Amino acid sequence: MKTEISFVVNGERRSVRAYPMERLLDVLRQQLSLTGTKEGCGEGECGACSVLIDGELATSCLVPVAQAEGTSVVTIEGVAANLRFGALREAFLNCGGAQCGICTPGMMVAAVALLARKPNPTADDIREGLSGNLCRCTGYLQILEAVAEAARRTAAR
Amino acid sequence: MGGVSGSQTEHIVGSSAPRKEGRDKVSGCARYIDDLSFPHMLYGATVRSQIPRGKIKKIDFGPGVAWNEFVIVSAKDIPGRNWVALIENDQPCLAADVVNHPEEAILLLAHPRRHALPKAVAAVEIEYEALPAVFTMDSSERQEQIIWGTDNVFKSYRIEKGDVDSVWAKADYIVEGEYSTGAQEQLYIETNGVIAAFDAEKGITVWGSLQCPYYVHKALVELCGLPEDKVRVVQTETGGAFGGKEDYPSMIAAHASLLAMKAGRPVKIIYDRAEDMAATTKRHPSRTRHRTALSKDGKILGGEIDLVIDGGAYMTLSPVVLSRATIHAGGPYYWPNVRVRAKAVATNTPPHGAFRGFGAPQALFAIERHMERLARAVGLSPAEIRRRNFLQPGQTTITEQVINEPIDLGKLLDRALGLADYEQKKRRFAKENPLGSEKKGMGIAAFLHGAGFTGSGERHLASVVGVEGSADGGVKVLVSSTEFGQGTNTVLCQIAAEALGLPYEDVTMARPDTGEVPNSGPTVASRTAMVVGKLVASAALGLKQTLVAAGLLKGNGTAAEFRAACRAYVAAHQRLRSLARYESPEGIYWDDQKYRGEAYAAFTWAIYVAEVTVNLTSYSTRVDDFVALQEVGRVMNPVLARGQILGGVAQGIGFALYEKVEWREGRMANSQMTNYTIPTSADLPAVRVFFEELGNRYGAFGAKGIGELPMDGPAPAVVNAVEDALGIPFDSVPLLPESIFEGVERAAAWRATTARTPAGVR
Secondary structure, eight states: OOEEEEEEETTEEEEEEEOTTSBHHHIIIIISOOTTSOOSSSSSSSOTTEEEETTEEEETTSOBGGGGTTOEEEOHHHHTTSHHHHHHHHHHHHHTOOSSOSSHHHHHHHHHHHHHHOSSOOHHHHHHHTTTSOOSSSOSHHHHHHHHHHHHHHHHO | OTTOTTOTTTTSTTSOOOOTTHHHHHTTOOOBGGGOOOTTOEEEEEEEOSSSSEEEEEEEEOSSSOGGGSEEEOGGGOSSOSSOOSSSOOSOSSOSSEEOSTTOEEEEEEESSGGGHHHHHHHEEEEEEEOOOOOSHHHHHTTSSOOSTTTSEEEEEEEEESOGGGTGGGOSEEEEEEEEEOOOOOOOSSOOEEEEEEETTTEEEEEESOSOHHHHHHHHHHHHTOOGGGEEEEEOBOSOOTTTTTSHHHHHHHHHHHHHHHHTSOEEEEOOHHHHHHHSOOBOOEEEEEEEEEOTTSOEEEEEEEEEEEEESSOTTHHHHHHHHHHTTTTTBOOSSEEEEEEEEEOSSSOOBOOTTTTHHHHHHHHHHHHHHHHHHHTOOHHHHHHHHBOOTTOBOTTOOBOOSOOOHHHHHHHHHHHHTHHHHHHHHHHHGGGSSEEEEEEEEEEEEEESSSTTHHHHHOOEEEEEEOTTSOEEEEOSOOOSSSOHHHHHHHHHHHHHTOOGGGEEEOOOBTTTSOOOOOSOTTOIIIIIHHHHHHHHHHHHHHHHHTTSOOTTOOHHHHHHHHHHHHHHHSOEEEEEEOOOOTTOOEETTTTEEOOOSEEEEEEEEEEEEEETTTOOEEEEEEEEEEEOBSOSOHHHHHHHHHHHHHHHHHHHHTOOOOEETTEESOOSTTTSOOOOTTTOOOOEEEEEOOOOTTSGGGBOOOSSHHHHSHHHHHHHHHHHHHSOOOOEESOOHHHHHHHHHHHHHHHHHHHHSOTTTO
C-alpha cells in the first residue's frame, strides 16, 4: 500500500505517495522529475544512480524510498548548488572527464562527496573515492585528473 | 584541403575545443531516452524464448494477470515483412514458428504501468518441441546439425597472395599456433531503449539510444510496410554504444513500433541490465590457426591463416566483421606469400555483432601472440622478430595494397620501447623474478587498423552531409553521424568552423533526425572524423562559395562579415544549405571476389607496451604501466583523442584480463555487472598516451580514424607480458586467474616429467 513519505530533496521539503519498497531512484526520476540521476545496473554496482543521503554517498537503486523518510537527499541537480561544483564542472570539461555522459552525474556526486570529506585528496584517495562508479568510455584517467584539478583550483581560492 | 595555413582560425582543428554537449552532460541536464516521457505512454516488454532451438507449439496466457489491460503483439501483427532488415534478412523481428536462440523475441506486451510487466512476461507459457542445438564453432563446423543455410556458414573469404604452397620446402622453421578470443559485452552504461509513436498521418516516429538512425529507418520501412517519408528516427543523447547500438536498435525500435501501432499510444521500451546483457549483441568469439614458414634469420616467407568467428543464430553484421578480421589477419607485417581462409559460422546463441575493433582485435590478438612463438622458434627477441618483418613503405599488405605513406614502424617501436623503459625493465625483472611470488613481465603489441569502410564500402554508401547557415548568422552541421561519447559533435563542429574561418562557438550540430538530416552513413568503422569530416569541410566551403557567388561575401571575410552575409542570404532566399556527397578518390581499386586491392583509404599504426605483475599466490594479473603510442593522422582534438585511446585501452585490458561471458546452453549466465567484471578505476594503471602525426590526404585536415585502434593492442600486449613474466604461453583471452593457475600447474607437471626423463632418451 502506498504511504506518504516526506524528505528534503535538494534543500526543499517534499512529500510523495509511494510504496515503501519503491526504489528511491524511481521516485526521484519519475515522481520528482529529477532525471539527472541515472540507472545503470539496478544492483548497486555501477554508481550511475549515486546521490547523497544526509551527506553520505548512496546508490539510490538500492534504497527503498521509506528509508529516505526524514532524510536530506541531494541529487546531481542539487549538487550544482554546491560551491565546489563550479570548479568540478570546469575541470571535467577541460580534462575530458565526460564522454557519453551517462555515468557523469553519479561521478560528480561521488566527487563532491569525496572533496567534502577530503578537500586535498591524494591520487589514491581519488582513485579509491570513485572506484564505486563505473565508466565504460574514459578508462577513468581523465576523470581522476579532473577531480584533482578541481581540488587544486578550490584550494587555490 | 590540407592545413589551411595562415588562416586566422587555424587553431580550431588540433585544439582541445571543449566537448559541444559537455556542459549538459556534467550538470545532469542531458536528456537520454529514459529521461523522456510522453502523455498516455505505455511501457513495453519482450517475451523471449526459453530454449536455444525448437518449434513453438502453443502459447498460453497464464493465470493471475489481467490480460485485458495489456496490448499484446505477435508475429501475426506485423504489417510488413517479419525481418530486421540488414545484410541478409534472415532474422525475424518476432519468432513465428521456430526459435533459434534462447533470447529470441516471441511476443511483445505493453501496459501503462512499468511494474506490471515482469509478472506478465513470466506468466506467458510457451510450449516447444525442442530441436538439437549447436553451441560451439567446432560443432557448427562439423555440421552435426544444420542450423543455418546448407552448411552453417554465414560467409567465407579467401585471400591468396603469392604462392604459399611453395614456401614450406624453403623454410628453415615452420611454426604453428592456435589462438582464441571470447565474447565481450559492450557494457555501455545506458542500456538499449527507445520510444515509438504512431500517427495515421505522420506514420511512425522513433526516438532512441542508437548509433545509426538510417539503419533503423530502413528496418522500420520494411517491417511496417510504410513509405520512407512515414518513418522518422531520432537519436537521443546516447550513453555509450561501442558498436553495441549499431544493429540492435533496429530490433528494439521494431518492437516498440509494433506495440505503438497496435496500441495507438506511444510505447517506451527500456531494457534492464540483465536483459540488455543477455539478449543484445556481443563481440564475436574467434579461433585463429597460424602456420608460418620462416627463414633462419627470422623473416616470414609465407603462411596460412585459418580464422573462424562465431556469428550466433542470425547473420546480422557477421560478414562485415569477418571482412575486417580477414584483412587484419596478417598484422603490420610483410607477407610475400599468404593464404587466409576465414568464415563466420552459426550457433544457437544470440547474434554476435559490432564491438569496437569489429573483428580486428580477434585477428590481431592471434598474430601478435603468434609473433612471440616465431621469436622463440628463431631465437630472436620479441622486438627483433617484429622489426625484421614490419611492413615498409612500397611493400604490400596481404590484400596487395601498397603502403604509400612514410610510416616507419621500426622507429615507432624504438620510441615506444624507450618510453616504456623496456630493455632496462626486462633486465631487472629477469634478475628479480626468481626471488618472489610476484613475477613481472613486459609485452609488446604492434598493429594497424584500417580506417573507414572496407574496400568498396564507402562508394556504395555514398554519404551525404549538409551545412546550413541560419537566420541568426550561425552555422549548423547536418549529419546522421551520431555522438555517443566519442566526440562526433565536437570534431565535426571544429572542422566546419575551421573551414569557414568561424569561431567554434558559432557552429552547432543538428539533432540526428532522419526527417531533418541527410544520410551521412552509419557511425561506425572509425570513419566519422576522416570521411564524414572531409564532407563537412567540403559542404562548408560550398556554403561559403554560395555567399561569395551571391555577392554577399568576399573570399576572406571575417566572422562578422560571414554572419552578416548569412543573415542577408537567408532573408532573401529563406534557406542557405550546402550539401556534399562522397566521391571515391581516383585510383582506388578493390576486388570483392578475390579480396584484393586497396582495403582501406588509410591505416593507423600503433605500438603498445604493457608491464604486468602476476601474483602467484592469487594468480591475478595487474597492469602496472602501459605505453600507447600511435599514428592516427592529424590529432583533431588532443583531449578527446587521448580520451579515445584511454577508453579503448581500458576496454582492451578488460578483454584481456577480466571480461568473461559464461555460456550455458547458448545463454549468457552472468548477465549482471556483479558477475561480469569490467575494470574499475582501481584496476587500471595511469596509461601513457603518445601520438605521431603523419596526416592523411583522404581525411579532413589530415584525419584518420581513431576510435577502434586502441581496442586492438592491449590484449596481445598484456598476454605477451604475462608470458614474459612466467615463461608460459597463454593463447586465449580472457586470461583469468584460473587459466593462469592451470597454465602454471601444467608447466610444473611438464617440468617434473622432463626432469625424470634420462638425458638423451628424448
